[in-house]
Amino acid sequence: MRTLLEFEKPIAELEDKLIEMRKLALENNVDVSGAVASLTDKILELKKETFANLTRWQRVQLSRHPDRPYTFDYIEKMCTEFIEIHGDRNVADDKAMVGGFGNIDDEYSVLFIGQQKGRNTKQRQMRNFGMPNPEGYRKALRLMKMAEKFNKPIVCLIDTPGAFPGLEAEERGQGEAIARNIRDMFMLKVPVICIIIGEGASGGALGIAVGDKVLMMENTWYSVISPESCSSILWRSWNYKEQAAEALKLTAEDMLSNGLIDGIIPEPLGGAHLDPDSAAARVKAVVKEELAKLAKIDPQERIMARIEKFGRMGVVVE
Template identity: 90%
Template sequence: MKTLLEFEKPIAELEDKLIEMRKLAIENNVDVTEAVKSLTEKILELKQETFSNLTRWQRVQLSRHPDRPYTLDYIEKICSEFIEIHGDRSVADDKAMVGGFGNIDDEFSVMFIGQQKGRNTKQRQYRNFGMPNPEGYRKALRLMKMAEKFNKPVVCLIDTPGAFPGLEAEERGQGEAIARNIRDMFMLKVPVICIIIGEGASGGALGIAVGDKVLMMENTWYSVISPESCSSILWRSWNYKEQAAEALKLTANDMLSNGLIDGIIPEPLGGAHLDHDGAAKTLKEVIKRELTALNKVNPQVRILDRIEKFSKMGVVQE
C-alpha cells in the first residue's frame, strides 16, 4: 500500500479522481479528453506549488519516506555490475554499512560505500536501522584504502539517522572509528565524492562524508543532530521538532548557502520515492560528470583542496 505524507494527500486525492474518471470513460464509452487534460494540468500545478514551498520539517519527512530508494537501490540501477565486499577484518561484517566495486557504463570502476536501511521490520533489524557500529566505519575505511591501492575513485552514499549509540558500540570505539575515517579520508589520493541521499545525521554521516565533492539530493537533510533530538534537549519534548528543524537550517539549500556542500542534485517532481529510475539516472549523470572533472586534477592538488575546503568551514571574518 502506498504511504502518503500529510502534504501529499491532496495530490493523491486528485490522482485518484483522475484514475476513476478514466475508468468510467472506458466503461461508459464516453470522451473525457478535455476533462482529463484539465485535471492533469491541475495535478501538475498543485505538485509544483506544494513541492516548491516545502518547510524544513517536510523535507525531513521526505528524506525518511519508506518508499525512498536506499543505497543498494541506487547501486543496482547505476551499476552494470557490482561486487559487494564484506567485513572489517577485525570484529564483524556490519550490515548497516555496505560497499564494493561497481562498474558504471564500462567507463568508471568505482568503490561504492554507504549506509543501508531496511524496508520492513525484519530488514530494519538486520540492517540495524541504517546505524553502523564501529566495525561498519572500519569496513568503510578498509574499502577506501583498497580503492586507493587499485587507483579507483570512491563514491559514498550517505543515509543514516546516526551512528549506533549502544553501549557495546562505545566499548568497541565508535568515536575513534569515526575520527580515524575523517582523518584518513582527507589524505586519500583517489577522487572522493560524497552524496547525502536521505538522512545525514551527526558523526554517523560525517564518518564517510569527507570528499572532494559533497553533494545533497534535493529532499535530504544534513545536521549535527536530528530535529527530534534537538527538540527533546531544548524543550524536553519531541513536540517541537518542526521548530527545531527550522532553527537547525538543515536542508540542501541551507547547507549550500552556508558553504557546507558543493551542490544540490534535483529529484523527480514529488520526490525520489515516486520515481526510482529517474532519481538514479540523475545521480548517475552527476557522478560521471564529477568523476570526469576530478580525474583531471593532480592527486596532491586534490588533497590540498580537500583540506582547505573543510578547514574554511565555520570560519567567520568580520
C-alpha cells in the first residue's frame, strides 16, 4: 500500500476519484472521456503547483519517503552487471555501507559506494538505518584505493541520517575514519562523482562525498545537522524542526546557490518514489555525461581542481 505524506493526500484523493470514475464507466458502459480528461488535467496542475512550492521541511520528508529508491535500487537499474565486495579487512563488514564494481551499459566499469537503508524492520536493523560504523568508512576507502589501482572511476550514492553515534563506534575511531576518507578522497587519481540520493547528514555523508562533481537529486537535503537535531539544540524540543529546516537552508537549490554542489538532478514529478525507473535513468545519464568529461582531464589537474573547489567553500570576503 502506498505511503502518503500530508501534502500528497489532496492529490491522492483526486487520483482515487479518477480510478473510481473509470471503473464506473467501464461497469456501466458510459462514455466519460471528457470528465476523465478534465480530472486528469486538474491532477497534473495540482501536482505541478504542489511540488513547485514545497517548503524545506517537505523536501526533507520526501527525501525520507519509505518508497524512495535506495542505493541498491539505483545500482540494479543502472548496471548490466554488479559484484558487491564486503569487509574492511580489519573489523567487520558494515551492512550500512555497501560497495562493488558495476558495468553501466557496457560502456563504463565503475566502483559504486553508498549507504543502504532497509525497507522493513528486519532490514533496517541489519542496515543500521543507513548509519555506518567506522568499519563502513574503512571499507569504502579500501574499495576506493582498489578502484584507483585498477583505474576505475568512482560513483558515491549518499543517503544517510548520519554516521552511527554509538559508544562502540567512537571507541573504534569513527571521527578518524571519516577524516581519513575526506583526506584521501582529495588525492584519488580517478574521477569521483558524488550524488546525494536521499539524506545527506553531517560527516556521515561527507565521509564519501569529496569528489570532482557533487550533485544532488531534486528532493534531497545536505547539511551539517538534521532539522530535528538542530531544533533539539536550539529550542530544546523537536517541535521546531520546520523552522530549523528553513534556517539551515539545506535543499538542493540552497546548496547550489551557495556554491556547495555542482548541479541538481531533476526528479519525476511527485518525487523519485513515484517513478524509480525514470529517476535511475536520469542519474545514469548524468553519470555517463560527467564521466565522459572527467576522463578527458589529466589526473593531476583533477586533483588540484578538487582541492581548489572544496578550499573555496565557506570563504567570506568583507
